[in-house]
Each structure stands twice: as structure tokens, then as C-alpha cells.
Amino acid sequence: LKAEFVSNVSHELKTPLTLIRMFGETLESGLVVDEAKRKEFSGIIRKESERLTHLINNVLDFSKMDAGRKEYRFENTDLVEVVRSTLEAYAFHIRDLGFDIESHFPTEPIYTQVDNDAISQAILNVLSNAIKYSDTEKHIELGVVQRGSMATISVEDRGVGIPKESLVRIFDKFYRVPNDKTRGTRGTGLGLTLTKHIIEAHHGSIEVESTIGKGSTFTITLPVQTGATT
Numbered sequence: 001l002k003a004e005f006v007s008n009v010s011h012e013l014k015t016p017l018t019l020i021r022m023f024g025e026t027l028e029s030g031l032v033v034d035e036a037k038r039k040e041f042s043g044i045i046r047k048e049s050e051r052l053t054h055l056i057n058n059v060l061d062f063s064k065m066d067a068g069r070k071e072y073r074f075e076n077t078d079l080v081e082v083v084r085s086t087l088e089a090y091a092f093h094i095r096d097l098g099f100d101i102e103s104h105f106p107t108e109p110i111y112t113q114v115d116n117d118a119i120s121q122a123i124l125n126v127l128s129n130a131i132k133y134s135d136t137e138k139h140i141e142l143g144v145v146q147r148g149s150m151a152t153i154s155v156e157d158r159g160v161g162i163p164k165e166s167l168v169r170i171f172d173k174f175y176r177v178p179n180d181k182t183r184g185t186r187g188t189g190l191g192l193t194l195t196k197h198i199i200e201a202h203h204g205s206i207e208v209e210s211t212i213g214k215g216s217t218f219t220i221t222l223p224v225q226t227g228a229t230t
């Protein structure tokens with residue numbers, strides 16, 4: 001798995017770097033005069049840089065986590081707002097890829113002790129998998145609810161699904177499901193490992209239900225800050 005990871009990471013690093021260099025050189029040559037084309041190429045450079053940043057953040061966080069050095073800054077936070085703003089930052093991009101997003105947020109805040117950035121990263125990892133592992137049915141449902149002393153965040157897709165025998169392994173480091181969809185999709189097998197670590201550091205849990213060909217639902221459960229009003 002480690003050898004496969006090294007090969008995945010080098011591929012993951014090389015692809016965006018090649019695209020950035022190629023489109024950068026093309027723009028620099030001055031041969032592209034069409035304004036729409038120049039915009040398109042600049043957009044590719046920006047998106048590929050963002051992909052690189054996300055990948056590097058995941059790998060760096062993962063090595064901190066693996067060495068037991070990942071630190072969290074817990075603050076009294078409205079979880080609804082964290083999920084909403086994470087979704088808002090990416091909603092345009094997700095819709096641009098042809099997805100419908102159905103979101104269910106409570107009207108009242110749900111106060112939790114969380115590291116805002118870490119929770120946002122965890123949600124983003126699950127959300128980006130829902131996108132990566134969907135085929136023709138591009139529909140994502142995202143919900144936040146409070147049940148007693150727990151809050152749950154669910155992300156449901158209508159994608160390729162996960163085989164039963166892989167369900168227990170997808171949170172293992174470097175693990176990727178050996179199917180065509182995963183082989184054809186960029187990834188390192190670290191996203192869910194990190195997500196699980198983040199959620200457990202918050203005394204929460206993450207679960208998955210999935211049916212092949214129908215889709216998957218990831219449910220994150222976090223404890224609610226009791227007695228807090230601000």
C-alpha cells in the first residue's frame with residue numbers, strides 16, 4: 001500500500017504541475033490572443049494550484065497525525081455555520097461540475113467545541129469524495145441535525161457505492177477501493193484516514209452506509225456543547 005501511495009502521490013503532484021507549466025508557458029508565449037481562451041487557461045492554472053494546496057495540506061496533516069503531533073484549537077462554535085460556510089465556498093464549483101445540491105440546515109445554531117478549520121477540512125474530504133465517486137447521477141444531499149446531546153452531519157451521494165468488504169478498510173491509511181472508478185480518479189487514500197482522525201479527536205465518530213450502484217452516505221456525529229448559549 002505504501003508503494004502504491006508513493007506512486008499515487010507522485011502522480012498527484014506531477015499532473016497539476018505539468019498542467020500549470022504547460023498552460024503558464026502557453027500564456028507566456030503571447031500566442032493566445034483570444035481573451036476567452038486566456039481566461040480558460042488562467043482558470044486551469046488556478047484550479048490545479050488549489051488541488052495541489054489541498055493535496056499538500058492533506059499529506060502534511062497526515063504526517064503530523066501519524067507522528068502524533070497534530071494539534072487542534074477547540075473553540076465554542078456554531079456547527080451549522082461551519083458546515084454552511086464550507087458548502088458555500090465550494091457550491092459554485094460543485095454546481096459547475098453538474099451536481100444538484102440539496103441541503104438541510106436547522107434554523108437554530110448547534111454549539112459545539114470544535115476546531116473550525118479541521119472540521120471544515122473533514123467535511124470537504126467527504127464532500128469531495130461524493131463528487132469524485134459519482135457517475136451519471138450527480139446529486140448530493142447534505143444535512144445537519146441535532147439529536148439530543150449529539151449533532152450529525154450527513155453527506156449522501158448517488159455514486160458508484162462501496163463494496164461490503166471494503167467498508168471497514170476505507171478509513172485505513174493509503175487504502176483505495178480496487179475498482180475502475182477509483183483507478184480512474186485522482187486520490188491518495190488519505191482523505192478518510194485524516195477525516196476519521198479529526199472527528200475522533202473531537203470525541204465524535206464517522207460511519208458509512210453504501211449500496212453498490214446506488215450511492216453512499218457518510219454520517220459524522222459530534223457531541224453538542226451542553227449548557228452553552230453563546
Ligand code: ADP
Nearest residue numbers: 129130133170176177182187188189190191192
Ligand atoms: P482517495 O484519495 O482515494 O479519495 P479517501 O481516503 O478519501 O482517498 O477514500 C478511500 C477510498 O474510499 C477511495 O479511494 C474510494 O475508493 C472510496 N470512497 C470514498 N468515498 C467514496 C464515495 N462517496 N463513494 C464511493 N467510494 C468512495
